Amino acid sequence: MAGVAQLQRQLVDYTASLFHEGFLDDQFNQLQQLQDESNPDFVVEVVSLFFEDSERLLNELAKSLEQQTIDFKRIDAHVHQLKGSSSSIGAQRVQRVCIAFRNFCDEKNVEGCQKCLQQVKHEYSLVKSKLETLFKLEQQILAAGGSIPFPM
């Protein structure tokens, strides 16, 4: 059907744009490479897990920064984890903000941290919506009977 091909092209373009805009990096490709017949939903699973974890971490971070006495060590730990998981799935922009965030933590700069937190939240919500869109496209393709084109 023409719909399938169109969808597939859409997917490819969309994916390329994500890479182009820096939302994703090569690590995402690696993930996609790991997906095969024995593990057909690998990417979706990993990304869902990432969403869960990140949301929790962001909540923790928000709470920590609201405290009277800020525990920078704790915040640093959380940010490090966020950095780790975002780098695992290739969420590049999130990862970059995390690095900056950690620097502010080392400096014990409260304002800087708060700014970074907002940034991270922003980046995260962006990448989340992008990925969700991506997956929806994939679902549509599969629902229409097509197959996901192999990443290039």
Added chain:
Amino acid sequence: MQLHVGPQLALQHPAHLILCPTTSSIELASVSINSTASTYPFTWHVQSCNCIEPQWPAEELLMKYQYISDFFIALAYFSIPLELIYFVKKSAVFPYRWVLVQFGAFIVLCGATHLINLWTFSMHSRTVAIVMTVAKVLTAVVSCATALMLVHIIPDLLSVKTRELFLKNKAAELDREMGLIRTQEETGRHVRMLTHEIRSTLDRHTILRTTLVELGRTLALEECALWMPTRTGLELQLSYTLRQQNPVGYTVPIQLPVINQVFSTNRAVKISPNCPVARLRPLAGKYMPGEVVAIRVPLLHLSNFQINDWPELSTRRYALMVLMLPSDSARQWHFHELELVEVVADQVAVALSHAAILEESMRARDLLMEQNVALDLARREAETAIRARNDFLAVMNHEMRTPMHAVIALSSLLQETELTPEQRLMVETILKSSNLLATLINDVLDLSRLEDGSLQLDVGTFNLHAVFREVLNLIKPIASVKKLLVVLNLAPDLPEFAVGDEKRLMQIILNVVGNAVKFSKEGSVSITAILAKSDALRDSRTPDFFPIPSENHFYLRVQVKDSGVGINPQDIPKLFIKFAQTQTAGARNSNGSGLGLAICKRVSRMVTKGLLLHLGCDVTTVGSTHECLRVISQDHRVVFMDLYMPDGFEAAVRLHEKFTKHHERPLIVALTANTDKVMKDNCMRVGVDGVVLKPVSVDKMRSVLSDLLEHRVLFEG
């Protein structure tokens, strides 16, 4: 008679003229004349009648005196034996009767001689002469005999005297010793009496008071006082006195040299009446205050009753007892009195400690009583609380269930109506949530009732196999979402029907299976139900459970196995304790959710696992050091660990500990985003075999693995 003798001779020397009875002529019986023919003039004095005049008138006087003396001598001589006989007869003991007789004879004869001599002053007949001679001869014999006898006897008599003296001395000595013994015996008696008085009471004050009173009485003391150490131990306070009724709280510092002297020995020590502890009353006497003696009284504690060092080493606190003799009495402290004081002091110490023990035990008993009362109150309060809670629960039970049922019922009804897919989803969620809530409410209520034993089983016949199938059906949706395989194994000999509380059984199995599903992220959950045999019933993990098989009962053993994170063995006992949460290692958030760190490793773990699976490895994922050590075996060739987790380094160390032989140990590869020197040093320190920089690509992983397995070491720059 006239006598004419030749020439007229004046006989001066008396001669014995004998009148011969036959011829009536006077013959010169004897004249003592010196045989040498010397012209020794002698005169014959012949008593005649008027023709011869006495020559010397003095001679007549002499004669007279001699006559009188002889008479008295005779008298005396006769009376002495009489006296002797009289007195000897009177006395009981006289060993020398024979001597007495002899002596008496001697005296009598002497007396006789002198008596007879009286007749010889004038003319006398031959008979008198003969008698005189006989008397004289006898006297001579007896006196010689007596003299000889006395030689033997006088030493004896003298020695008697010596012996008498000796015995007198001995008697005096014995008297003295008797006196001493008596004194000692009296002292002993006093001690016994004192001790009896002191020990007859267990009240501390009475003991001390009695001691002072009795000592005062026994030793006739002027004053007797007891100084007790204060709480601080730095001073001695005057606590009891004999004469003064209410002693003022007069204190002296404890470090006085005199006090130290007394405390350093267990003997009674004589002290000066002027030292502070002895100056108790104004000097009553005019001259000298009486001698003062002081002794220490050990104050023992309960813990001091060690046989071996009684009472020297274990006591630190002493009281001071001061005893004063009456002033102006010139009395001195005698040895036995000091001994008495020492003994009494010891006894007092013992009595005081007994009193202390008694006090202690009384106090303990009172405390126990108080505690009992408190416990009783607490128990009653607890019971009240439980009753209140049960009442509350009963009310809430009813109150909560009613609206709950309403919600559930109406939601079910709503489900039956026409709904859009979204609405249907919402209603299903509502239904699920309310069911869950209802279950929760029921669970809480049931648990409470289970706790206080008021849970009643609803016994009935039911299909055992069906229960398991039902559980399976309930759990399958959740399990399939999580991609968990649920397998049910029912033993062939498991009866199909059973009698029991079906609802509760399902509740329990559902609970356990639900947990298994909840905590497994992947893999499978297997439920096995078997008939438990008696020997298989005893489980080392539940040593309190003693199943007793019987005819109509069987034990159902349900085993639920999952492939989740597992439970720390230390936490297993906590499993069935309400609301206790087990903490996985690495979840040390003080926030209490305990989830932070553990979760975030999931993403990278999953990615790593995916990588390895893609490369064709057999992968086991674990969530903690503990789990790693549990699961690891020699089949595992490589362990990949994320070094940021708190026990990342620790895991490496533990692995080294577990596998001491180098070739048995799996290779350890650290995954980290940080490869600065510090990190590298730490890695080398804990003994990882390789470090890989995150993020890892497929190719990187491939080359890492090949390097590792070839060289057994890898360090990426």
